[in-house]
Amino acid sequence: MTATSPAQYDVIVVGARCAGAPVAMLLAGKGHRVLLLEQAAVPSNMAHSTHLIHPMGLAYLEAWGLLDAIEERATSFVDWSIDLHGAFLHGAPPPFAGMARSAAPRRDILDGELARAAVNAGAELRDNCRVNGLLFEDGRVVGVQAKDGKGQSFSARAGLVIGADGPASIVAKCVGAAEHHVEPPLQSNIWSYWRDVPVDHLHITIREGAGAFAFPSSDGSVLVAANLLHGDFLRSRRRKKAAFHDMLRHIAPELADKLKQGTQVDRFFSGCTRSFVRRSCGPGWALVGDAGMKKDPVTAQGIAGAFASADMLAKAVDRGLGAAKTLHTELAEYERARDAWLLPYYNFTLRLAAFAKPSAEQAAFNHALATDPEGRSQLFGAVSLTFSPDKLMAPGNMRRILTRAALSRQ
Numbered sequence: 001m002t003a004t005s006p007a008q009y010d011v012i013v014v015g016a017r018c019a020g021a022p023v024a025m026l027l028a029g030k031g032h033r034v035l036l037l038e039q040a041a042v043p044s045n046m047a048h049s050t051h052l053i054h055p056m057g058l059a060y061l062e063a064w065g066l067l068d069a070i071e072e073r074a075t076s077f078v079d080w081s082i083d084l085h086g087a088f089l090h091g092a093p094p095p096f097a098g099m100a101r102s103a104a105p106r107r108d109i110l111d112g113e114l115a116r117a118a119v120n121a122g123a124e125l126r127d128n129c130r131v132n133g134l135l136f137e138d139g140r141v142v143g144v145q146a147k148d149g150k151g152q153s154f155s156a157r158a159g160l161v162i163g164a165d166g167p168a169s170i171v172a173k174c175v176g177a178a179e180h181h182v183e184p185p186l187q188s189n190i191w192s193y194w195r196d197v198p199v200d201h202l203h204i205t206i207r208e209g210a211g212a213f214a215f216p217s218s219d220g221s222v223l224v225a226a227n228l229l230h231g232d233f234l235r236s237r238r239r240k241k242a243a244f245h246d247m248l249r250h251i252a253p254e255l256a257d258k259l260k261q262g263t264q265v266d267r268f269f270s271g272c273t274r275s276f277v278r279r280s281c282g283p284g285w286a287l288v289g290d291a292g293m294k295k296d297p298v299t300a301q302g303i304a305g306a307f308a309s310a311d312m313l314a315k316a317v318d319r320g321l322g323a324a325k326t327l328h329t330e331l332a333e334y335e336r337a338r339d340a341w342l343l344p345y346y347n348f349t350l351r352l353a354a355f356a357k358p359s360a361e362q363a364a365f366n367h368a369l370a371t372d373p374e375g376r377s378q379l380f381g382a383v384s385l386t387f388s389p390d391k392l393m394a395p396g397n398m399r400r401i402l403t404r405a406a407l408s409r410q
Contacts, residue, residue: 006135006143006154006155006156006157007035007156007157008033008156008157008158009033009034009035009124009156009157009158009159010027010032010033010034010158010159010160010321011023011024011027011032011033011034011035011158011159011160011161011162011317011321012034012035012037012143012144012156012158012160012161012162013027013034013035013036013037013123013162013164014037014131014144014161014162014163014164014165014169014170014171015037015038015163015164015165015166015169015289015291016036016037016038016042016111016114016115016118016125016127016164017038017046017107017111017114017164017166017289018107018110018111018114018289018302018303018306018307018310019164019288019289019290019291019306019307019309019310020036020038020162020164020165020288020289020310021036021111021114021115021117021118022060022064022114022117022118022306022307022310022311022314023162023164023288023310023313023314023317024036024118024121024123024125025064025114025117025118025120025121025123026121026310026311026314026315026318027123027314027317027318028118028121028122028123029121029122030314030318031122032317032318032321033124034118034122034123034124035123035124035126035156035158036115036118036119036123036124036125036126037126037129037131037144037146038115038125038126038127038128038129039127039128039129039130039131039165040127040128041127041128042111042112042115042125042127043107043108043109043111043112043115044107044108044111045106045107045108046107046111047269047271048269048271048273049107049271049302050104050189050191050223050225050271050297050300051104051105051106051107051110051217051223051303052102052103052104052202052215052300052303053102053103053104053105053110053300053303053304054093054096054102054300054301054303054304054383054384054385055093055094055095055096055099055100055101055102055304055384055386056096056097056099056304056307056308056384056385056386057303057304057307058070058076058099058101058102058103059096059097059098059099060304060307060308060311061307062099063097064117065117066113066114066117069113070103070105070109070110070113071103073105073109073218073219074103074104074105074106074109074216074217074218075103075200075216075217075218075220076101076102076103076216077101077102077103077200077201077202077215077216078092078100078101078102078201079091079092079201079202080092080093080201080202080204080380081201081202081203081204082203082204082205082206083204083205083206083252084206084366084369084370085206085207085208085357085358085363085366086366086367087363087366087367087369087370088370089369089370089376089379089380091373091376091377091380092380093377093380093381093383093384093386094377094380094381094384094386094387096384096385096386102202102215102384103216104215104216104217104218104223105217105218106217106218106219109218110303115127126148127149128148128149129146129147129148129149130146130147131144131145131146131165131170131171132145132146132147132170133145133170133174134161134171134174134175134285135155135157139283140283140284141160141161141174141175141282141283141284141285142157142158142284143155143156143157143158143161144156144158144161159284159321159322159327160284160285160286160317160321160327161284161285161286162285162286162287162288162313162317163285163286163287163288163291163292164287164288164289164291164310165291166289166290166291167273167274167276167290167291167294169287169290169291171285171287171291172278172287172291172292175282175285177278177279177280177282177287177292178278178279179276179277179278179279180276180277180278180279181275181276181277181343181346181347182274182275182276182277183274183275183276183296183350184230184274185230185272185273185274185296186229186230186275186296186350186353186354186355187211187227187228187229187230187233187272187296187298187353187354187355188227188228188229188230188233188270188271188272189225189226189227189228189269189270189271189272189297190225190226190228190233190236190240190243190244190247190268190269190270191223191224191225191226191244191268191269191270192223192224192244192264192266192267192268192269193217193221193222193223193224193264193265193266194221194222194224194259194262194263194264194265195220195221195222195262195263195265196261196262196263197214197222197224197258197259197261197262198258198261199214199215199216199222199224199255199258200216201215201216202214202215203215203252203255205251205252205255206352206355207251207355208355208356208357209229209232209355210226210227210228210229210232210247210250210251210355211226211227211251211298211355212224212225212226212227212247212248212251212252212255213225213227214255221265221266222262224248224255224259226243226244226247226248227247227298227355228243228247229355230272233270233272237270240268240270241268244268271297273294273296273297274294275294275295275296275346275349275350275353276293276294277292277293277339277343277346278291278292278293279335280292280293280331280334280335280338281328281331281332281334281335283324283328286313286317286331286334288306288309288310288313289302289305289306289309289310290302290306292309292335292338293305293309293338293339293342293346295345295346295349295350296349296350296352296353298349298352298353299345299348299349299352299383300383301345301349301383301384301385304384304385305342305345305385308341308385309338309342312334312337312338313331313334316330316331316333316334317330317331344388344389344390345382345385345389347389348382348389348393364402365398365401365402367405368401368402368404368405368406369401371405371408371409372401372404372405372408374401374404375401375404375405378391378392378397379392
């Protein structure tokens with residue numbers, strides 16, 4: 001195909017990970033001609049993803065026929081144990097579509113399965129391919145300019161270009177997608193992987209200014225992480241190992257002791273992010289996943305949220321392709337519905353990521369949650385995208401939980 005006659009597709013998806021690959025898979029499965037572009041090799045890991053998937057995410061993987069392959073290598077689990085400023089909560093998050101398990105496959109496993117599913121559905125995948133610009137006609141996006149793995153330039157055209165290329169999205173940059181609800185980095189993670197560490201479910205510890213978490217990952221490993229406020233992380237980033245172990249000994253000594261029984265099997269990773277919501281559609285383009293909304297990872301909502309948003313976007317695109325006016329309306333409704341659903345979780349995540357000392361009222365509520373199964377389930381649902389944080393924190397709901405806790409002590 002020459003530079004003067006670029007290939008024509010119905011949809012070009014930029015980014016082939018946990019948002020882009022499902023969009024490509026779903027649209028190709030509907031018979032649309034889809035080009036899926038990924039700048040990294042497929043499969044490959046991501047250095048800045050702790051990759052916990054809530055039950056909602058596993059429900060999507062099951063519906064897409066991918067869960068068995070994921071669970072062959074990733075140990076799933078049900079229970080959560082959370083130490084919330086000294087209030088101890090143990091139980092399971094609410095199920096979603098009958099799915100109660102969580103899992104944390106490393107990203108080469110997850111993204112590899114998703115990309116294969118997209119190809120099997122009929123999408124054309126090109127990895128090691130960097131998009132460096134968009135094609136415009138009369139103010140509308142009509143394609144992409146890119147270089148393949150050999151450095152050869154090419155262009156491709158489509159009725160819609162979807163940016164699923166993460167927070168630094170080239171698609172968002174080229175269309176000037178406006179941002180709102182912007183917050184600077186609040187906290188940062190330092191983590192690594194161990195074998196032979198007795199952790200069989202999710203453990204979270206939250207304290208003023210700090211946190212820690214651990215859960216089973218893939219191929220027999222356990223991920224263990226320390227949370228530092230962003231300023232503390234910046235001061236410690238050249239001594240990650242020492243900062244990690246210092247934090248664990250300080251706030252989660254039992255977990256620190258468990259590491260002594262195991263063997264570290266990978267280097268220390270670290271990550272932090274600003275948070276933002278972007279305008280996510282316009283003439284000939286749309287954004288999905290972290291390209292359109294990036295939350296602090298403290299609630300681990302990114303992958304499940306990406307799956308659900310990808311499903312929402314694919315349905316909107318399938319309904320709208322073929323008529324520019326209809327597509328514009330469908331994309332606008334996708335963005336509205338995404339924000340209406342996710343913004344309460346976005347704001348809730350930001351509050352948690354501050355690792356602030358709880359007020360006396362909040363501390364009492366935390367301890368009430370520990371003794372109230374319904375309230376605990378609501379909190380776990382607010383973390384796992386199945387119960388509205390606004391409903392959890394509504395004054396009337398808080399009073400009911402506090403009252404039940406008081407009665408249970410009588």
